[in-house]
Amino acid sequence: MSASRLPLQPLDTPCVIPQVVAREPALSSDARQLLPLTEALIDSVLSIENLAYTHPWTHGNFADALRSGYYGRVLLQDQQVLGYFLAMQILDEIHLLNMAVSPMHHGQGLARELLDALGDWSRHTAQAQWLWLEVRESNHRARRIYERHGFTQVGARKKYYPVHQGERETAILMSMPLWP
Template sequence: MHSHAPLPSTAATLVPSTVLPPVAAGHQLVALTDALLETVLAIENVAFSHPWSPGNFTDALRSGYHARVLMQGDEVLGYFIAMQILDEVHLLNITVSPIHQGQGLAHELLDALAHWSRHTAHAQWLWLEVRESNTRARHLYERYGFTQVGARKKYYPVHHGERETAILMNLPLWP
């Protein structure tokens, strides 16, 4: 005869909804792991003219940055990587797979990041930088509530040694 520990009550196993990040039905938000890294790198290389290197991702994971992947079943839809510094969270990378762009997934990723930043990191601000020429992303961030607070001249590489301005944006997380 085997001895079994009593099953916990249903109430004890439920996690309050305020702890879980908001994601659409059928989507899961999972930690970026080495097992998902190859797929994420493939998306990164298709999505950007100057993608993060495998070393950038590995360093972010080893540093303990908040790295999450939005999945539908076994398919990677998008991901983000953020770093907490005191009462601020800095969004370092957010990417939606090009075949899934235009479906509101970037907004879903931002919702999940803002939720984590408020309720787990207890941050006051969310910060990001975006290429000046990336008007699509800038409009997304503005619609989300970010405001431009500065610019970093010659920050991003472009071509042949040329550099592009980074627009610095922030979002207050608490009223």
């Protein structure tokens, strides 16, 4: 039975993950695991989402994405969600829709681990050629992480993200080839 088919029990408290047996390999630490993002984990993901974004996704946004078959993973350590991503495949391209790391764990290389995992899946399972994403123009930290990971800016979408009181912010469109 794969990890994506393991039955999960509802969460009793935010950020606490039900006991599961991982079938996917742990990432760089024996204590860290990368597991499928399931509906049972959405509340834990939302606790990070609400800290990370001024206009966070809702429970319904995540649930709809999962029901649509999008690829999502959570990074866990000691039963705590440290970060997550959600991506969708369109032909030979993968679009990173959402990714965040708990602010308490910034600076530990977790975004890199999540991007590595997404890249591995994109290359070897999805057999994609490109990774794409949008990031707020003002999110300099994320843009640096993406650039260090191999993404380059290929465009901008003016007035893409809501800011406040009807104002909008430019999205920077970035892509990364998955094969040389």
